[in-house]
Amino acid sequence: MIGEFELIAKIASMSKASAAVNRGLAVGIGDDAAVIRSESGDYSVITTDMLVEGVHFDLQYFTFYEIGWRAVAANLSDVAAMGGKPIYIVVAIAIPQKVEAVNIEALYAGMNALCKQFDVVIIGGDTTFSLGGLTVSITALGTVLPEHLKKRSAAMVGDSILLTGTPGDSKAGLQALRSQDGQLIKACASAVRKHLTPLPRVAESAFLVSSFPLNAMIDVSDGVASELNHICKQSKVGAVIYQNKLPVSAQAKIVAAELTQKSDDYFLNGGEDFELLFTAPKTRANDICLQFSQRFELEITEIGTILPAEQGIWLEHDNGQRTECAATGWNHFQ
Amino acid sequence: MIGEFELIAKIASMSKASAAVNRGLAVGIGDDAAVIRSESGDYSVITTDMLVEGVHFDLQYFTFYEIGWRAVAANLSDVAAMGGKPIYIVVAIAIPQKVEAVNIEALYAGMNALCKQFDVVIIGGDTTFSLGGLTVSITALGTVLPEHLKKRSAAMVGDSILLTGTPGDSKAGLQALRSQDGQLIKACASAVRKHLTPLPRVAESAFLVSSFPLNAMIDVSDGVASELNHICKQSKVGAVIYQNKLPVSAQAKIVAAELTQKSDDYFLNGGEDFELLFTAPKTRANDICLQFSQRFELEITEIGTILPAEQGIWLEHDNGQRTECAATGWNHFQ
Numbered sequence: 001m002i003g004e005f006e007l008i009a010k011i012a013s014m015s016k017a018s019a020a021v022n023r024g025l026a027v028g029i030g031d032d033a034a035v036i037r038s039e040s041g042d043y044s045v046i047t048t049d050m051l052v053e054g055v056h057f058d059l060q061y062f063t064f065y066e067i068g069w070r071a072v073a074a075n076l077s078d079v080a081a082m083g084g085k086p087i088y089i090v091v092a093i094a095i096p097q098k099v100e101a102v103n104i105e106a107l108y109a110g111m112n113a114l115c116k117q118f119d120v121v122i123i124g125g126d127t128t129f130s131l132g133g134l135t136v137s138i139t140a141l142g143t144v145l146p147e148h149l150k151k152r153s154a155a156m157v158g159d160s161i162l163l164t165g166t167p168g169d170s171k172a173g174l175q176a177l178r179s180q181d182g183q184l185i186k187a188c189a190s191a192v193r194k195h196l197t198p199l200p201r202v203a204e205s206a207f208l209v210s211s212f213p214l215n216a217m218i219d220v221s222d223g224v225a226s227e228l229n230h231i232c233k234q235s236k237v238g239a240v241i242y243q244n245k246l247p248v249s250a251q252a253k254i255v256a257a258e259l260t261q262k263s264d265d266y267f268l269n270g271g272e273d274f275e276l277l278f279t280a281p282k283t284r285a286n287d288i289c290l291q292f293s294q295r296f297e298l299e300i301t302e303i304g305t306i307l308p309a310e311q312g313i314w315l316e317h318d319n320g321q322r323t324e325c326a327a328t329g330w331n332h333f334q
Numbered sequence: 335m336i337g338e339f340e341l342i343a344k345i346a347s348m349s350k351a352s353a354a355v356n357r358g359l360a361v362g363i364g365d366d367a368a369v370i371r372s373e374s375g376d377y378s379v380i381t382t383d384m385l386v387e388g389v390h391f392d393l394q395y396f397t398f399y400e401i402g403w404r405a406v407a408a409n410l411s412d413v414a415a416m417g418g419k420p421i422y423i424v425v426a427i428a429i430p431q432k433v434e435a436v437n438i439e440a441l442y443a444g445m446n447a448l449c450k451q452f453d454v455v456i457i458g459g460d461t462t463f464s465l466g467g468l469t470v471s472i473t474a475l476g477t478v479l480p481e482h483l484k485k486r487s488a489a490m491v492g493d494s495i496l497l498t499g500t501p502g503d504s505k506a507g508l509q510a511l512r513s514q515d516g517q518l519i520k521a522c523a524s525a526v527r528k529h530l531t532p533l534p535r536v537a538e539s540a541f542l543v544s545s546f547p548l549n550a551m552i553d554v555s556d557g558v559a560s561e562l563n564h565i566c567k568q569s570k571v572g573a574v575i576y577q578n579k580l581p582v583s584a585q586a587k588i589v590a591a592e593l594t595q596k597s598d599d600y601f602l603n604g605g606e607d608f609e610l611l612f613t614a615p616k617t618r619a620n621d622i623c624l625q626f627s628q629r630f631e632l633e634i635t636e637i638g639t640i641l642p643a644e645q646g647i648w649l650e651h652d653n654g655q656r657t658e659c660a661a662t663g664w665n666h667f668q
Contacts, residue, residue: 029456029457038374039376040374044378048424050427050460050462050471052462052463055428056462087358090368090381090382091382094389122363123359123362123363123368124367124368126384126471129389131389131467132464133466135386135466137384137460139424141370141380
């Protein structure tokens with residue numbers, strides 16, 4: 001079976017010839033979103049994200065409201081990862097026979113609830129029948145100021161690697177839900193909430209890009225290791241991150257301990273966290289962390305440093321040993 | 335089971351409150367595409383269309399190349415129906431295990447081939463795994479000059495009802511394919527081609543909106559009867575169309591005769607034709623038909639007249655009798 005990243009590379013190369021001749025494109029295939037430059041110089045951001053039943057969500061754990069919420073969150077997160085502001089979405093849904101009108105209303109209520117938080121409007125869509133599971137495909141459209149646009153490819157050697165929140169929580173929440181252990185689910189309510197109704201970092205991104213000279217940025221939808229590899233590959237740099245600095249939440253540790261799994265593994269390879277991973281000049285790292293924590297109920301953690309490409313991409317353990325930080329990620333095709 | 339039109343109405347009403355307050359929206363939910371007005375006064379067109387295996391296509395008849403082509407065609411047709419020019423698309427695909435990388439390359443080759451014809455660029459996407467069938471969800475983005483924008487809601491009493499091409503061909507092609515009658519398929523190659531690789535009327539729309547004072551316009555993706563009902567409902571008018579004027583192709587008649595079906599039924603309720611149905615002042619109808627046929631290898635036919643709402647929506651038969659022209663259409667939810 002072909003992997004998602006391999007496929008994206010193939011698709012990008014097939015579309016390259018036509019994309020290259022198109023001068024209106026500021027960012028094409030291979031980032032969190034595409035960016036279009038209009039004749040008047042405005043930048044539009046466009047991104048699409050599809051949620052498939054049994055792959056991204058399970059009706060056993062998710063209400064329809066939560067599915068709608070999460071589908072919107074994934075798209076708004078991609079716009080935020082470019083430094084942009086989401087404004088509109090269009091929604092295509094394939095609906096299986098088992099799904100009732102009242103379920104679709106709940107799905108839309110979830111979408112509308114999150115849209116409302118960020119002043120985003122649903123402006124169109126397509127509804128069709130599905131012979132398989134429920135599929136929700138959303139495209140978000142937004143704007144970004146040229147000076148705020150953040151690409152994956154802009155990391156500089158010496159940059160600090162910074163991260164909002166505590167990635168791995170979404171995976172921990174999922175594992176708790178799957179365990180069907182009521183007590184564990186209750187004890188890890190916040191991680192469960194991050195899996196079911198994650199909040200995209202739209203306001204946080206707006207603050208960061210307007211206040212600090214960030215270089216590269218990406219959202220953590222495929223696990224931190226995978227996303228760090230994307231930044232390194234596209235920026236042609238290496239990186240080291242430190243195990244003892246990884247912001248793993250107490251709840252992720254509880255779930256991992258209970259299920260004899262590794263919370264670092266949730267963090268590195270969990271996916272669907274919608275936190276922001278970014279790089280910035282090391283001299284500004286402390287200031288970014290401080291000012292951010294004063295403004296949001298959320299921490300930014302400095303987890304490592306960008307290295308020259310030839311030095312590779314590493315996870316440095318507590319004992320000083322380094323292991324390769326591979327992009328095992330969250331691959332739908334495995 | 336809830337119907338698609340009922341669901342769209344419900345969704346539109348749920349999103350209305352937020353959409354109404356948004357002043358950047360020139361056309362919202364309920365037309366072929368949404369239209370956004372930028373601060374500089376430019377209009378952007380956005381539309382999304384999802385193709386689902388077993389609902390919109392069958393791998394028994396469709397190659398992957400053709401699926402890609404048709405998914406793009408459906409979206410470009412929606413932009414054309416607004417009087418717009420498509421420029422970019424983003425593509426989300428859910429891929430079942432049975433599908434190989436080479437199939438996805440063929441799908442993209444089909445998308446790229448049609449995109450190239452209209453100078454459209456694929457700028458992004460999402461690929462994921464499907465536990466059910468193959469699903470392709472495309473969003474197209476384009477522009478429209480404010481003076482060229484055509485809505486469903488602008489038909490005027492007394493307008494001629496005009497139509498490009500010969501709707502019903504796509505359904506005839508599908509029926510021929512389903513019959514597995516090699517001779518019939520060969521005899522109706524053009525109808526079959528319209529089902530598998532339809533051409534959206536992008537150039538035709540551009541010519542029409544820039545040359546004539548059209549009023550309402552829509553594309554025929556759900557059957558002529560259904561689309562005429564959309565125009566009438568949204569324009570608050572009635573209509574009469576004449577059976578002896580319906581441009582039913584010779585191939586549609588051959589297929590219908592062979593399968594003891596009705597070619598008028600293909601025309602009225604077939605769907606997926608991607609022709610343009612529009613209204614214009616009656617004084618201009620002849621001129622439109624003439625100039626169009628001089629420019630394109632395609633005919634425009636005047637099939638009827640817009641009436642006051644209270645007169646209803648009718649099909650007038652050869653014997654002068656009128657029957658209600660109901661929107662039975664192509665309803666995925668039946």
